[in-house]
Amino acid sequence: xxxxxxxxxxxxxxxxxxxxxxxxxxxxxxxxxxxxxxxxxxxxxxxxxxxxxxxxxxxxxxxxxxxxxxxxxxxxxxxxxxxxxxxxxxxxxxxxxxxxxxxxxxxxxxxxxxxxxxxxxxxxxxxxxxxxxxxxxxxxxxxxxxxxxxxxxxxxxxxxxxxxxxxxxxxxxxxxxxxxxxxxxxxxxxxxxxxxxxxxxxxxxxxxxxxxxxxxxxxxxxxxxxxxxxxxxxxxxxxxxxxxxxxxxxxxxxxxxxxxxxxxxxxxxxxxxxxxxxxxxxxxxxxxxxxxxxxxxxxxxxxxxxxxxxxxxxxxxxxxxxxxxxxxxxxxxxxxxxxxxxxxxxxxxxxxxxxxxxxxxxxxxxxxxxxxxxxxxxxxxxxxxxxxxxxxxxxxxxxxxxxxxxxxxxxxxxxxxxxxxxxxxxxxxx
Amino acid sequence: xxxxxxxxxxxxxxxxxxxxxxxxxxxxxxxxxxxxxxxxxxxxxxxxxxxxxxxxxxxxxxxxxxxxxxxxxxxxxxxxxxxxxxxxxxxxxxxxxxxxxxxxxxxxxxxxxxxxxxxxxxxxxxxxxxxxxxxxxxxxxxxxxxxxxxxxxxxxxxxxxxxxxxxxxxxxxxxxxxxxxxxxxxxxxxxxxxxxxxxxxxxxxxxxxxxxxxxxxxxxxxxxxxxxxxxxxxxxxxxxxxxxxxxxxxxxxxxxxxxxxxxxxxxxxxxxxxxxxxxxxxxxxxxxxxxxxxxxxxxxxxxxxxxxxxxxxxxxxxxxxxxxxxxxxxxxxxxxxxxxxxxxxxxxxxxxxxxxxxxxxxxxxxxxxxxxxxxxxxxxxxxxxxxxxxxxxxxxxxxxxxxxxxxxxxxxxxxxxxxxxxxxxxxxxx
Numbered sequence: 001x002x003x004x005x006x007x008x009x010x011x012x013x014x015x016x017x018x019x020x021x022x023x024x025x026x027x028x029x030x031x032x033x034x035x036x037x038x039x040x041x042x043x044x045x046x047x048x049x050x051x052x053x054x055x056x057x058x059x060x061x062x063x064x065x066x067x068x069x070x071x072x073x074x075x076x077x078x079x080x081x082x083x084x085x086x087x088x089x090x091x092x093x094x095x096x097x098x099x100x101x102x103x104x105x106x107x108x109x110x111x112x113x114x115x116x117x118x119x120x121x122x123x124x125x126x127x128x129x130x131x132x133x134x135x136x137x138x139x140x141x142x143x144x145x146x147x148x149x150x151x152x153x154x155x156x157x158x159x160x161x162x163x164x165x166x167x168x169x170x171x172x173x174x175x176x177x178x179x180x181x182x183x184x185x186x187x188x189x190x191x192x193x194x195x196x197x198x199x200x201x202x203x204x205x206x207x208x209x210x211x212x213x214x215x216x217x218x219x220x221x222x223x224x225x226x227x228x229x230x231x232x233x234x235x236x237x238x239x240x241x242x243x244x245x246x247x248x249x250x251x252x253x254x255x256x257x258x259x260x261x262x263x264x265x266x267x268x269x270x271x272x273x274x275x276x277x278x279x280x281x282x283x284x285x286x287x288x289x290x291x292x293x294x295x296x297x298x299x300x301x302x303x304x305x306x307x308x309x310x311x312x313x314x315x316x317x318x319x320x321x322x323x324x325x326x327x328x329x330x331x332x333x334x335x336x337x338x339x340x341x342x343x344x345x346x347x348x349x350x351x352x353x354x355x356x357x358x359x360x361x362x363x364x365x366x367x368x369x370x371x372x373x374x375x376x377x378x379x380x381x382x383x384x385x386x387x388x389x390x391x392x393x394x395x396x397x398x399x400x401x402x403x404x405x406x407x408x409x410x411x412x413x414x415x416x417x418x419x420x421x422x423x424x425x426x427x428x429x430x
Numbered sequence: 431x432x433x434x435x436x437x438x439x440x441x442x443x444x445x446x447x448x449x450x451x452x453x454x455x456x457x458x459x460x461x462x463x464x465x466x467x468x469x470x471x472x473x474x475x476x477x478x479x480x481x482x483x484x485x486x487x488x489x490x491x492x493x494x495x496x497x498x499x500x501x502x503x504x505x506x507x508x509x510x511x512x513x514x515x516x517x518x519x520x521x522x523x524x525x526x527x528x529x530x531x532x533x534x535x536x537x538x539x540x541x542x543x544x545x546x547x548x549x550x551x552x553x554x555x556x557x558x559x560x561x562x563x564x565x566x567x568x569x570x571x572x573x574x575x576x577x578x579x580x581x582x583x584x585x586x587x588x589x590x591x592x593x594x595x596x597x598x599x600x601x602x603x604x605x606x607x608x609x610x611x612x613x614x615x616x617x618x619x620x621x622x623x624x625x626x627x628x629x630x631x632x633x634x635x636x637x638x639x640x641x642x643x644x645x646x647x648x649x650x651x652x653x654x655x656x657x658x659x660x661x662x663x664x665x666x667x668x669x670x671x672x673x674x675x676x677x678x679x680x681x682x683x684x685x686x687x688x689x690x691x692x693x694x695x696x697x698x699x700x701x702x703x704x705x706x707x708x709x710x711x712x713x714x715x716x717x718x719x720x721x722x723x724x725x726x727x728x729x730x731x732x733x734x735x736x737x738x739x740x741x742x743x744x745x746x747x748x749x750x751x752x753x754x755x756x757x758x759x760x761x762x763x764x765x766x767x768x769x770x771x772x773x774x775x776x777x778x779x780x781x782x783x784x785x786x787x788x789x790x791x792x793x794x795x796x797x798x799x800x801x802x803x804x805x806x807x808x809x810x811x812x813x814x815x816x817x818x819x820x821x822x823x824x825x826x827x828x829x830x831x832x833x834x835x836x837x838x839x840x841x842x843x844x845x846x847x848x849x850x851x852x853x854x855x856x857x858x859x860x
Contacts, residue, residue, distance in 0.1 A: 087840035090833075098547055101537060109531065116781070117528055117795050122774050124808050138845050171844055207808040226663060229808035233656060251856050257849035293848045329821075336825065343821065344552050351546070351825035354857050358850035359826060362838040365547050366822035378554050378637040378659035380820040390810040391759075391773065392796035395766065395781035396789060403520075408792040410517035414601055415568050418723045419687035420788035426681050427784050 001282065001302045004309045006316055018307055019267070019324055021235050021373050026215065033219045036190040037197075044200035051191040056133075056164045058186075063202040068173065068184040076173035085174065091363035092143050092178045098365030099151040102384035108393060115400035119390045123153035126204065127387060128196035128228075129181070130211035130221075131172060133162035133188050139175035140361065144368045144382065145211045146179035152387035157181045158206055160196060162188020188213075193220035197228045210369070210382065231382055235373035236265035236305075239357055240326035240346075242317045243270060244333040245277035247353040252332055253284035258358050259328065260301035261294040267305040269326075271317040278308045318342050325376040328357045347376045401427045431712060431732045434739045436746055448737055449697070449754055451665050451803050456645065463620045463649045470624035475631045481621040486563075486594045488616075493632040498603065498614040506603035515604065521793035522573050522608045528795030529581040532814035538823060545830035549820045553583035556634065557817060558626035558658075559611070560641035560651075561602060563592035563618050569605035570791065574798045574812065575641045576609035582817035587611045588636055590626060592618020618643075623650035627658045640799070640812065661812055665803035666695035666735075669787055670756035672747045673700060674763040675707035677783040682762055683714035688788050689758065690731035691724040697735040699756075701747035708738045748772050755806035758787045777806045831857045 004014050039047040045063035052058050052066070060066065077085065108118025127149040131142055142159070149157050159176055161168070163186040176184055185203055187195060193213075199205030208229035209221060221230045239259035241252055256268035272278055285302070289295055311317040318339055321329055325345035333339065336351035343349055347370030348360050361368045369382035396404060405424040412420035434444050469477040475493035482488050482496070490496065507515065538548025557579040561572055572589070579587050589606055591598070593616040606614055615633055617625060623643075629635030638659035639651060651660045669689035671682055686698035702708055715732070719725055741747040748769055751759055755775035763769065766781035773779055777800030778790050791798045799812035826834060835854040842850035 083840055084844050087837045087844075090837050091841060094541070097541075101539065102549070107531060111524075111527075111795070115794065119532070119796075119811075120770065120773070120779065125774065135846075140841055140845065226803070226805065229805075248856075251853070254849060254853040254856055258847070258853045261847060261849040293846070298849065340550065340823070343550070344555065345819075346821045348822035348824065349550065351823065354828055354831040355824050355826040356853040356857060358838050358842055358847075358854045359831065359834045360822065360824050361850060362841040363834055364545065364824045364826070365541070366549075366824060370822070373656070375656065375659075376819065376821070378819060381549075381822050383820070385815070389775075389806065389808060390813070391776045391806070392778035392790065392800070392811050393770070393781065394778065394785050394790050394794045394796060396785040396794070398784055401784040401789065404789045404793055407517045407520050408788050410513055411521060411570055411792040412788055414514050414517075415570065416565075416723070417688070417691060417788075419684060419691040419728065420791060423681070423684040423688045423786040424788045426678075426684055427786060 001285065001306045001308055003278065004307055006309060006311045006320065015320070018305070029215055029219055033190045033216060033223060037194040037220060037223060040191050040194035040200065041198045045202050048187055048191055048195055048200055048203070051189065052187060055189055056162050058163065058166055063200070066185045066187055066202060068168070068186060073173050073177040073184065076170040077177040080170055080174050084171065088139060088143070088175055088178055091140070092147065094363055094365045095143055095147045096151060099148050099384050102148070103151060104385065104388055111400070113400035113403055114397040115404065116393070116395035118393045120393050121388050121390050123155070124207045124387050124389060125154070126156045126158065126206040127154045128206035128209040129157060129159045130192060130209060130213050130217060131159055131161040132213055133164050137161065137169045137172050139169070139171040140368065141212065142172055142175035142181070143179050146176070146181050148367065148382055148384045149387040150180050152384045154387050156183070156204070158196065158204060159184045160187050160192040162186065162192070190216045190220035193217055193224060197224035208387070210386070231369065231386060232371060232375060232379055236267060237262045238267040238326050238372060239328040239330065240269045240271065240321050240324060241330040241332050242314065242321060242339070243272040243277060244314060245272060245274040246334045247332040249277065249280040249284040250288065251353065251356070252281050253288050255330060255356050256285070256302070256306065257288070257292060257298050258356070260298040260306065261292070264297060264300040264304060266301045268302060269306065270308045271311050271320060273311050273313050273317065275310050278310060282308065314339065321346065325374045327370045327372045327376065328360070330355070330357060345376045347371045347381055402429065431715065431736045431738055433708065434737055436739060436741045436750065445750070448735070459645055459649050463646055463653060466620040467624040467650060467653060470621050470630065471628045478617055478621055478625055478630055478633070481619065482617060485619055486592050488593065488596055493630070496615045496617055496632060498598070498616060503603050503607040503614065506600040507607040510600055510604050514601065518569060518573070518605055518608055521570070522577065524793055524795045525573055525577045526581060529578050529814050533581060534815065534818055541830070543830035543833055544827040545834065546823070546825040548823045550823050551818050551820050553585070554637045554817050554819060555584070556586045556588065556636040557584045558636035558639040559587060559589045560622060560639060560643050560647060561589060561591040562643055563594050567591065567599045567602050569599070569601040570798065571642065572602055572605035572611070573609050576606070576611050578797065578812055578814045579817045580610050582814045584817050586613070586634070588626065588634060589614045590617050590622040592616065592622070620646045620650035623647055623654060627654035638817070640816070661799065661816060662801055662805060662809055666697060667692045668697040668756050668802060669758040669760065670699045670701065670751050670754060671760040671762050672744065672751060672769070673702040673707060674744060675702060675704040676764045677762040679707065679710040679714040680718065681783065681786070682711050683718050685760060685762070685786050686715070686732065686736065687718070687722060687728050688786070690728040690736065691722070694727055694730040694734060696731045698732060699736065700738045701741050701750060703741045703743045703747065705740050708740060712738065744769065751776065755804045757800045757802045757806065758790070760785070760787060775806045777801045777811055832859065
C-alpha cells in the first residue's frame, strides 16, 4: 500500500492523482442506451420482453410474467434462515426509526401585514427502486432504498430487479417484503429504467428512480433525469480513516479491507500523524490479507487506489479529509467529539474505534447510500427528504397585498415585465 | 386561446399534447459545449478571455479585468433610483426572512443501547450563481438565487454574468450588493459554467452552480453535474389558474398575461367549471391584449400553448392540476383553503384572488426558482436546503456495538462480504 507524507512538497499533486476519478463517458454505451430508451417508449412491454430475452436469457409468454406475485415475496420471507430474517427485521426497524427523524412537516407563518407564507410538504406519489441482479444483489440495498420512501409516505414503491436465467435472490425478495415494497418486476438494465420513467402497459411510470446499477443503468438514469427525479450517480465506494494510534491496528486493517473488498476501484485511505502506527497497520494488513475470502480484490484495490498518509497532526488529517469529502469517514480516535465540529465534508461519520463502517452499512440506522467521489461537498445521504417535495404557499389578504403589490410593481417595471406589474397593481386600492 | 372540455372523450390526449415539452437535445450544441469545457479545463483564464472576446465582443488586457470590483457594486447600488433600491431592499429582507424558516439544524439521539445517531448539517463552502446578461438580466433572479445560499451560511458566493459589449445592468449589480454576493465575474455561457465547476487561475471553483441560462448554459450545467452540484434545468415558465368565477375576469386575464409575456413557449392555462366565466375571461383578454407592451409575445404564447379548460367541478380542476404539476398554481377562488390539502403537485400555490403570481416572483418571500414541466411531482422550489448538506453521524458505545455488530455480521455474511462481517465481529466481546 502506497505511503504519502503530507509534509512533502509534491503531496498535493500526489493526493490529487490518487483520488482522481472521472466517470468514463462511453459513446457506445450512450448509443445503446438511447436506442433502448426509445424502444421502450415506443413499444412498451414488447420491447421489455425482447430485451429480457436477449440480456437475461428468459423466454416469457407475456409481460404479466415480469411481475413477481406478492405471495412469492412472502414465501421468500418464510423460507430464509430465521437468523437472517431476524437480522433483516432488526435492521429494517432501526433504519425506519432513524429515518423518522428526517421527516419534514409543512409550516407557515403570518407576516406583519397578515399575509400567510409557508411550504406544504408532501410525499412523492410513486417511487422506483433499482436493485442489481446476480452477485451484487444486496438485501441491505433494498432496505436502504425503500425505507426512506416508506417513511416519507410514498403511496406506491415499485422495485425492479433483473433475474438472469430466471434466478432471483430470496434474501432480496424477503427484504422487499419487510420494507413494504408494493410491486416487484424482474427487469433490469437501461430497459428497466426506461420502463420506470415512461411506463409501459404493465410497469407503472414513477416519479423518481433510486438505486445502484451498472454503467447502462447509470447512463439511463442520467438520460431520464428531468422526466423523473433520480438519486445520485454513484462512483466507487471509499473509506477514509483518521487514526490517532489508539485503535488496535488489526481493527483498522479490517476496516480498510471492508471497503476494498467491494471492487478493485474502491478506495481505502488511512491518515495518521504517527509513522510507527502506519507501520503497525501495514503489518496487520500483511498478516490478515491472506486470510480474507476476497483477498485478490482487496489486494488489487489497496495497491491500485489505497494509501497511508502521514500527517503533521490530527488537524491536518481533518483538513485533508475535508478536501477529499469521503463517502465514509472513520474517526478512529480516542476523542472523536473533539474533531466532529471541524468535519465539513463527509457522507457518513463513524465516531470512535467501536463504530466500524459496516455497522452503518447494515443496521445502525443511517442510510448506506452516500455521496461518493467528493460529492459530499454538496450532497447528502439518501433520505426521507429525497422522497418529499415542497410547494410554496402564499396567501395575501386584501390589506396585506397593498405593500407587496407596490414593491412588485416597481421591480417588475424595472425588468420591463409590465403584465407582471399590472397584475399586482390591479389588486391595489386606488 | 384554445378551449378544451374535460368531459370530452379526447380530453386526455388533447391535454397531453398541449402540455408536452421535451428539452431538445441538439448535437451541435452538445459538441460545442464539450469543446468549451475542455478548453477551460486545460487552458483556464486564457480560454475564458478568448471566449469572452468571441461571444461578448470584449478585448481585455488580462483575466483580472473579468472581475467586477466591490466598489463598482456599491456604486451601482448608490446610482439606481432610490425607489427601486428601496423595493430591492424590501424584497431582499422578505426573502431572507421567509428562507430563514427553511434552515435545518443538526440533530441526534441515543438509541436504547446508548449508541448516538444523527446528522450533522453544514453549509456548502462556495456557491456559484449564473445570471444571464442582456435583456433577461433580472435583479430579482440575483436575490432569489443568492439569498438562500446566504441564509444557509455559504461562506463565499460567486456570481457570473456576461457583459456583452461591456454592458452591465446596474440593477443586477445593485441586487448583488444587497444580497451579499462576494465576488462577481463578467463571464457567461458554457465557459462561465466550466470556470465555476473546475476553477481557473482567476475564478475559484465552487461546489454548486445555480441560476437560469440559455441552452449552452443548461447543457454545460448538465455536463458538469457530478463534479459540482446543480439546480434543476428549467423549462418554459407556466401558470395554471383554477377559478370559481368569483375573481374579476380582468385580473385573471392579466395573471395569464404575466406568464405569457416571458416568452412564446411560456404556458398559461385556466381551469374553471363555469363556461360563462371562461367567456368573460376571453373577453377580458381580447380587450386588454392590445394595451400590453409585450402584446406580440403574449399573443403568440396564448395561441400556441395557452388553454381554457372547462371542468365538471373544482375537484376535477384540482385533479387535472395535480396531473400537470404546474410551476405556478393560482387558486383564484373564494375558499382556497378548501382546496389546498388536495393539491399534491405544484411549485408554488397562490391562494385567493389577491395573491397574484407576480407577488411571489418578486417580494412575497418564497423563491421564484420553481420546478417546471411537471417536475414539481418530485422536486421543490430552490431553497436553503439546496445549500446545506448532511453527514450521518454514528457513535457506538462499547456496549451498544454488541447487538449491532451481531446483526451486521449476519447480514454481511449473507452478502458474502466477509471483511464487513469481520470488522464488526472484532468489536464484539468474546
